[in-house]
Structures are given as C-alpha cells and as structure tokens.
Amino acid sequence: MATTRTGTVEDQVDVALDLAGVRAWLVAHAVPGVDAVATDPDGGTRHRRPVSTCEGRAALEVVLPAAGTATLRARGAGAEAALAAGRRWLGLDLDPRPAAATLAGDPDLGPLVRARPLLRVPGAPDPFEAAADVVVGQHVSVAAGRVFAGRLAAVAGVDRGPAEAGRVAALDPDDLQRATGVTGARARTLVALARAVADGLDLGPSPDDDARAATRAALLALPGVGPWTADLVAMRCLRDPDVFLPGDLVLRRAMGGVTAAEAGRRARAWAPHRSLAVVHLWTHHALDPPAAR
Missing domain, CATH: 1.10.340.30 (Hypothetical protein; domain 2)
Structure with missing residues (x-):
C-alpha cells in the first residue's frame, strides 16, 4: 500500500485474479448513478464509486487491466477502509485455492473450475x-x-x-x-x-x-x-463460503434445467465450498460464457 503525491492511497493486488471473471461481475452489477465504468482501448476497465466509512466518504477506483495486475485506489476520508472494501468487492478476502482444489475433481463442476482456477466469490463494498x-x-x-x-x-x-x-x-x-x-x-x-x-x-x-x-x-x-434473498446476502455480505441458491433460475438452467430440489441435492457434493460453485456456474453460463470470450 502506498500514498501518491495527490493523496490517493493505492494498493496493488498481490494475488492472482481472474480479471475477465471479476470484470464481468462488476459490469453486470454496476448501479446507474453509483458505479461509473470506463473501458480502455485495450479492453481494460476502471470502476469508480463512492464508499462510506466510519471516517467519512471516500472515492474508490478499481483498475482491471486487460492483462496483468489489478490496482485499487482510494481518496478522501477513510481511504484505507475504502481499499479494504474494494478488496472484499473483488473477493480478495476469501482464498479460493482450497475450494478450487476440492471442486476441480468434481465430475460436473470440475471442468469449469479447472478452466478458471483463479475465479473468486465477489463481495460487496457496502x-x-x-x-x-x-x-x-x-x-x-x-x-x-x-x-x-x-x-x-x-x-x-x-x-x-x-x-x-x-x-x-x-x-x-x-x-x-x-x-x-x-x-x-x-x-x-x-x-x-x-x-x-x-x-x-x-x-x-x-x-x-x-x-x-x-x-x-x-x-x-x-x-x-425468503431463502434466496437471505442466502445471497449471506454470500456477498456476510461472506459465507458455503451458500447455494437452489431456487435460482440461472443456476438450475446451468445444471441442465433441473428442479430446485434436484439442484440442492446435487450441490451437496460441493459443500463446504458451494459459494464458489455458484459463482463458477453463474460466470460460465451467464456473466462471461466461453462464447463471449
């Protein structure tokens, strides 16, 4: 972490990150009037938003290059707290490696995990x-x-x-x-x-x-x-690593059009890493499918 001459606190992401996956998530969930997204000529993106902290309001910027290392910048009161919120936003607070190592051997989910071993569970800045x-x-x-x-x-x-x-x-x-x-x-x-x-x-x-x-x-x-709302909040906000949403239509389609009961039954094999399984299914089938890449 470093402070630039302009007073901006900067943090280079120190772990490997699936840039395309997190970019797809941030773009898909960008809120008009809150999240500003700019695309660079090479395909990299910059995501800016305000973040409220105990010390005041800060401006957070997440820089996702087309390739290389992501960077977080924050300026204003509570800038360091805003950087921490930014790291949660990218999912940097949860290490995906143990979950990926386990899920990679699953007959259904394994191919997705092996194709994107650096995918993480995004959190929430607020x-x-x-x-x-x-x-x-x-x-x-x-x-x-x-x-x-x-x-x-x-x-x-x-x-x-x-x-x-x-x-x-x-x-x-x-x-x-x-x-x-x-x-x-x-x-x-x-x-x-x-x-x-x-x-x-x-x-x-x-x-x-x-x-x-x-x-x-x-x-x-x-x-x-209901359960879908409470569980999605648990995954994104409480950072529960073992959440599954059997009633989610996209997940059920990703699993072959199964019923909610069948989706929940099959997902038991992915415990205690079901949150990462959810993100893999969403990313592969909706947010950043192979055809789009």
Whole structure:
C-alpha cells in the first residue's frame, strides 16, 4: 500500500485474479448513478464509486487491466477502509485455492473450475447497499435489478452506508414504491430491512458460523425476505463460503434445467465450498460464457 503525491492511497493486488471473471461481475452489477465504468482501448476497465466509512466518504477506483495486475485506489476520508472494501468487492478476502482444489475433481463442476482456477466469490463494498439491491433484484433479471437499484440510489442518496439505511428507514413504503417503481411488497421489504439495519442488524462480514446463521434468521424474519434473498446476502455480505441458491433460475438452467430440489441435492457434493460453485456456474453460463470470450 502506498500514498501518491495527490493523496490517493493505492494498493496493488498481490494475488492472482481472474480479471475477465471479476470484470464481468462488476459490469453486470454496476448501479446507474453509483458505479461509473470506463473501458480502455485495450479492453481494460476502471470502476469508480463512492464508499462510506466510519471516517467519512471516500472515492474508490478499481483498475482491471486487460492483462496483468489489478490496482485499487482510494481518496478522501477513510481511504484505507475504502481499499479494504474494494478488496472484499473483488473477493480478495476469501482464498479460493482450497475450494478450487476440492471442486476441480468434481465430475460436473470440475471442468469449469479447472478452466478458471483463479475465479473468486465477489463481495460487496457496502453491506446494506448490496442487501437492498438484492431485494430489488428479486424475481427480475440482473439488468432490471440494476435499474431499480439506480432509482433507489437516487431516492436514498449515493453516499450509501448507514446514512442510506437511515434515510430508507424513514420513508413511507408507498412513497418509495412510487419513486422506484418496485412492487408495494418490495418497497415494504426495503423499509423493513433498512429499519432493522438502523436498529443494529449487522450485515458485515463475519467468520463465525453461528453469527452468520443468526443474521440469516433475522433476515428471514423480515417481511418479503425468503431463502434466496437471505442466502445471497449471506454470500456477498456476510461472506459465507458455503451458500447455494437452489431456487435460482440461472443456476438450475446451468445444471441442465433441473428442479430446485434436484439442484440442492446435487450441490451437496460441493459443500463446504458451494459459494464458489455458484459463482463458477453463474460466470460460465451467464456473466462471461466461453462464447463471449
């Protein structure tokens, strides 16, 4: 980690990274009005967004070259905390090597893992923001979810973090529905989630299985939060390495069009590394398929 003459804190990514995979994830989930994505002539990309920290607001930039080493830069109050958030965003907080070594021998998933051994489970630069975006993405495409997330950001403010949770918690669900275009049920879920976070529900990363289970149970107790939502939050925000989403349509298609029950049954063989298995299936079949490359 180094500080440049302009006061920007810079961090060269010190581990091997599947650049195409993480680029595809960041582009697919970029929220209008929050995430700015610029593409270089050689195909490299630069991803910029604000990050709220305990010390204030910082500007984070992730530089993903066409080939080589990724770089993270942050400037402003809490710049070092913003860099840590950026590392979680890229999945650098979870070492994929033990999971990849295990999954590489699986008859179904093995070919995908062997083809992309450096793929990681992306996290979230801000837990509440990511959880709220998961809610607005229920039962819609990734592209539609981005549109709703952008509208939510316009209503709640793009500085995100605890301040955003407080603003959403204070909103009337009917007003939120009219402003964002989400369903009434989804608006009520967003307000309930925001109020829970404002009241102390911690959606940040946790290494403790019991703590993650307790947070998942608290999420499931909220109106409109089912297993798909709670589990995706657990994977991206709580950083649970063993999450599977049997009801996810893309995953079921990737597994041959199986039922949710069959998808869950087959995924048991991938425990305790099911989060990485999910990312491999999503990446190969939707986010960055071989045909696109």
